[in-house]
Ligand SMILES: [Fe+2]
């Protein structure tokens with residue numbers, strides 16, 4: 322049994338102009354695909370051969386962790402986005418954000434800051450901790466909060482490949498535009 | 513006296529086609545400039561404003577992350593611009609060529625080892641050719657760390673550094689870091705790398 326690249330839930334040009342078709346062609350078609358291929362090349366003959374991505378994220382190291390986590394992270398990231406999305410969450414997620422961050426605006430500001438200030442390659446995450454409280458965490462490179470027992474709710478990829486063709490060095494502009502694509506229905510259902 | 517963004521000794525378009533003009537311009541005027549500004553801000557009022565960059569690197573473990581990230585960024589990019597030139601490439605000569613043969617077997621083997629260090633650095637970082645005591649070694653560092661830092665796995669004097677942050681190659685090569693790492697040998701400035709080798713070797 323090998324790992325497969327999941328289908329994107331929208332067309333490659335569906336996130337324009339926030340994320341260009343060219344960026345998605347590389348990000349999904351090359352980077353995400355390469356993590357899947359690398360993982361399939363690395364696991365045979367190891368104890369992770371039939372493991373789930375979650376087990377790999379919690380237990381593996383080195384190349385198997387890096388590629389396994391990046392497969393999971395990208396699937397989670399791409400599934401967090403949708404065309405004509407954005408706005409604000411509703412229901413229990415909206416209530417929890419108000420309770421744990423004060424307001425949606427304060428949450429947004431704090432998450433954006435985490436995404437903009439992460440130095441190098443990595444991910445900003447909204448997670449639920451063991452007590453059910455929402456937190457924002459930064460993870461370098463392939464890092465994933467599952468490894469620390471946290472439950473991911475939303476993520477933003479801030480590897481330069483996620484935005485360089487469209488925004489170059491202007492990561493803050495990418496993060497600001499990212500909010501227009503967040504699919505709060507999916508994110509709220511995860512929560 | 514604050515740190516300043518150094519001028520390049522060649523035009524942004526003069527490393528074409530190996531490194532494109534737009535990449536050079538953004539890399540120098542945006543990325544490197546930001547490291548310089550952020551470094552000056554991080555040092556302001558700390559008493560470390562007048563220290564040499566090399567001295568800051570040597571005690572980086574006791575300094576704030578902003579000094580490590582931006583001081584490293586300023587040092588690394590300053591070196592990077594100097595070890596490249598238009599119509600560069602070719603083979604190293606003299607004592608440096610002898611040392612390369614001695615420690616790597618051949619120039620081709622060095623190319624392979626250094627390219628591989630750049631290719632396998634996961635995430636953002638640098639691949640380095642380093643003078644360590646009387647030896648030449650290849651290593652890589654994450655983010656803007658470098659071999660002058662007391663936190664580096666392999667410590668020594670870098671004489672050649674290759675930027676493998678995605679911003680160094682993404683506009684032209686996208687996900688193909690391997691192609692960027694093949695192309696960069698065509699713009700290396702071996703006179704400058706030899707000069708740094710002679711200063712570093714004891
Ligand atoms: Fe990515």
Ligand SMILES: [Fe+2]
Pocket residue numbers: 539543589675677679680
């Ligand atoms: Fe750079």
